Amino acid sequence: MVSENAIAWYHFSSPKNFYPLAGRLIPWFWGLAVILLVVGLYMSFFVAPTDYKQGESYRIIFVHVPAAWMSMFIYLVMAAYAIIGLTWKLRMAEMMASALAPTGAMFTFLALWTGAFWGKPTWGAYWVWDARLTSELILLFLYIGYMSLQSAIDDPRRAARASALLAIVGVINLPVIYWSVKWWNTLHQGASVSPTMAPKMASIMITTMLVMTFAFWMYTIAVVLMRARRVILERERQTSWVMEMVNADPQAEMKK
Amino acid sequence: MLQVRELECVRGDHRLFTGLNFQLRGGELLRLRGSNGSGKTSLLRTVCGLLEPTEGEVLWNGENIRRQRDEFNSALLYLGHHNGIKSELTAFENLRLGSALSGGGVSDEQIYDALEKIGLGGREDLPTQVLSQGQKRRVALSRLLLSEAPLWVLDEPFTALDVGAVDRLARLVEAHLKKGNMVMFTTHQEVDLRAGTLREVSLDS
Amino acid sequence: MNQSSLSGMWRAMVSRDLTLAMRRRADVLTTLFFFIIVVSLFPLGVSPEMELLRSIAPGVIWVAALLASMLSLGRLFSDDFQDGTLEQMLLLPQPLSVLVLAKVFAHWLVSGLPLVLLSPLLGMQLGLDSDGIVLMMVTLLLGTPVLSLIGAVGAALTLGVRGGGVLVSLLVLPLYIPVLIFGTGAVDAATSGMDYEGHLSLLGAFLVLSVVLTPLGTAAALRISVE
């Protein structure tokens, strides 16, 4: 007896059914993202106390840390979709992986950008060869490698599968890279100098950071679902259901 | 026995063929017809396992070829558009390398003899880059003389061959079929093959 | 699939690639000259002062070795892809990953090993002392095969892609970083008198891991690229 959710899961793994479902879900995730962002920003500026040592500039961690977490998390989700896509030949999984990459790359860049603008007032330099920042930089290279491989190959099916394989190779190497960079950093600079995450974290700060992380999470799901719909339209161009949908009610489709 | 079930293949973003079913038994010759771009080469490559079909499966002796890659590969000989020979190596070296890679068992005399039979006598030790297009094609075709693989998959084998070579190749195919083996091929020239039962599959449905 | 045909296939593939490399000796030499030229640029670009050169020597030689081995990756599969021999290799009755290992081994013999043999020359040029040079050779001996093995995955993924040569470096360089860190780390430790066994065992571990894992990745990438 195939369990209930197995049928539902398989039902929505076909692009034809996933497309309208994503269309219905997107507004909900946008609503959640906006609410959480507003709450998060309010907490970041008005609820979290001024830090006795760093003053106000520490508030940047309420954007820097969630962005860093998201950049790592999105790469892992991307690799998971790549594995599913390759092993079970699920085109939908491959499309989700390629829809995730640009947002992941954006958060990686933002993590580096906000890290630099937090570093300047705190340690006096925009760039510090700290283990985490260096690993973040390498993660950005992995994202760029993934996206450039995907765009360099013309045949969409081969592009999806080749970049999926690269994502898997990347995710296997990620811990090794992170750990060897961490070892390299402590060797050359010694543990004392490397900037710690933040001063002792008051619980209110942690909850603010979590709220902001959830906000970024909802944002990511909404944007990725939108991009996934575009990827579906591009790759399923020759299927009949795309043609019917476009013919049926073009104006409505444009707005949604 | 080769069997194809509900095969579908998508290239780029247009579907080449779908719901394809046919069989090929010992002593049978299957000619694949279709206009240019109808997916003949893609079908041949799917049958060989080089291209993964979007739907359906290819069976060899009842089992999917993707689950028995080594056994199926040892029973298959594929000749594509490319000749599959290295231009820096000589004709003899190419053939000896080919047999060594697929498990050896072919002596040097057999190779020289095959090259003689295919009409390359005296040119065995020239780097293939100096040979003409037709001669390079013959080096590739001489692999048919050396291989015992029961299933031959040939993509436009008669192109760039002169009349004598076409006739020689036709006799070769007939001898192969008489031994109870199978040949699947595509061609644009009308060649009279008088052995085995001819079957046809057209992709221009 | 008996043992003899596998080792027979391995020897045939390695000797094939070596003869092909010898027939096109120019390609092999360009990689080596590139390695020498890149290292000799640093004294010109940075400063001829020996003390400074000695401190950056391991990093310079390792980065040059990285770039040189990546330069030669393009030829690993692309010639076979063009003339159809790669298709025939995919249709051989032997496991593809063993075939890939043979090809990468031949590629390493031609483009990795010479770097190891040349490195003492460049070490002296940059003022490395004797045990520094010995350790440089050991780390390169352990490291360059890993570069070829990981690089093969990138070469297979970008097969037949326009601009593939540059793209390979983008895909593969981030994956080289752990080998670079522990390769240079070992030589630094040796020159400054600290113990370096830890670094060498890690390099050895990377070598074993990549010998086991990367051929599977490369084989899968080849099947995707030849489609």
Add this chain to the structure above:
Amino acid sequence: MSDFFAMGGHGFFIWMSFGVTALFMVIEVIAVKRSRQTVLKQLLRLARADLRKAQS
């Protein structure tokens, strides 16, 4: 209000971080929305062309 923006002298850094993050997120949303619409327009043109061919 102005001291809120001054952020104890660190205003520049804080608003560069929060501002650029917000800017990137907005740009990404607009870019994705517009790219989907261009694909839809192409499909529309394709569909109409097929329709006309079918009718003629």
